Amino acid sequence: MINVLVWCEHEQDRLQDDVKAAYPEYMHNAIANFLKEDPNLNVRTATLQDDPETCGITDEVLADTDVILWWGHIKHNAVPDAVAEKVQKFVLNGGGFIPLHSAHFCKPFIRLMGTTCGLRVDGFGKHVINCVRPGHPITKGVPEEFSLPVEERFIEFYDVPQPDELIYVTGYETGRLFRSGCAYFRGRGKVFYFQPGHETNPTYRDKNVQTVIRNAVYWAAPNKD
Ligand code: ZN
Numbered sequence: 571m572i573n574v575l576v577w578c579e580h581e582q583d584r585l586q587d588d589v590k591a592a593y594p595e596y597m598h599n600a601i602a603n604f605l606k607e608d609p610n611l612n613v614r615t616a617t618l619q620d621d622p623e624t625c626g627i628t629d630e631v632l633a634d635t636d637v638i639l640w641w642g643h644i645k646h647n648a649v650p651d652a653v654a655e656k657v658q659k660f661v662l663n664g665g666g667f668i669p670l671h672s673a674h675f676c677k678p679f680i681r682l683m684g685t686t687c688g689l690r691v692d693g694f695g696k697h698v699i700n701c702v703r704p705g706h707p708i709t710k711g712v713p714e715e716f717s718l719p720v721e722e723r724f725i726e727f728y729d730v731p732q733p734d735e736l737i738y739v740t741g742y743e744t745g746r747l748f749r750s751g752c753a754y755f756r757g758r759g760k761v762f763y764f765q766p767g768h769e770t771n772p773t774y775r776d777k778n779v780q781t782v783i784r785n786a787v788y789w790a791a792p793n794k795d
Contacts, residue, residue, distance in 0.1 A: 572612065572791045573612045573614075574611050574613045574637050575626075575627075575631065575635045575637070575639070576613060576616075577615070577626070577638055577640045577641070578596070578598035578617050578618075578640075578641045579617065579618040579643065580596060580598060580617035581618070581619065583596045584619065589769045591770075592769065593774070597641055598616075598641065599615065602615050604775075604780045605784060608784060614631075618642075618645055618648060623650065627657060636665065638657060638660070638665065638666070638667050639669075639783070640678065641670045642672065642673050642675075642676045643671075643672040643769065646675050646676050646677060649677050654678045661678075661756050661760075661761060662756060662757030663758055664758035665790075665792060666789075666791050667761045668761070668763075668786050668787065668790060669763050670767045671722075671765060671766065671768060673763075674728075674730075674763060675687055679761070683730050683731055685729045686729045687728075688729045690725045690726070691725075692723040692742075692744065692746065693723055694721065695721075696718070696719055696742070696743055697740050697742065698717045699715070699716055699750060699778075700714070700715050700738065702738065703736060706735060706753075706789075707788065708737050708751070708782060708789050709737060709782070716778040721766050721771055722768035723744070723746070725742075725746045726748060730749075731754070734753055734754050734755050735752075737752070738764070738765075750765035751763070751764050751782070760789065760790040764782060764786065
């Protein structure tokens, strides 16, 4: 079994009608629910809203966690530095970390990258997500090219270190590009940033997106002897 923790700030999905319309079950549950369909994944959730001090990320929880998925957007700064440091150490000690979409600006990811992790936002439109690393475990069962009808366009320059493994590059009708699937090794652990997943788009219901994220959980999980 792989123990998975889906973390969300749980702010816009409580307060904004357009987000509630896209994810009435809340965003962390939307992500957790498709992962729970896999009997090899033991999936739990935690949110900033439920416990602003610990964010639900205690030593006890981390001791029982292999991979953390992280969705945040407008409350990054509300995450205590002590929690970000716990997640950073969790990865350096072998844990997996998967920041999604606007979590490019979450504190643990910035700590793990050592750069600003800034990018440019360029409206919304069709995404064509291209695999540039066929054969990588994160791409298993996913077409080498797939599209999303509407998502939020993130464009370069994306201020992250050159990925250890660049898995996906997304192209737009504007002609611009974005490195949308970036894999890193940090300490004993692994990090995979994946760009799709704006809060008002039903992207986490897309089967290819779900498969990429599920594969990333398996890839990022520590090796257990
Ligand atoms: Zn967004």
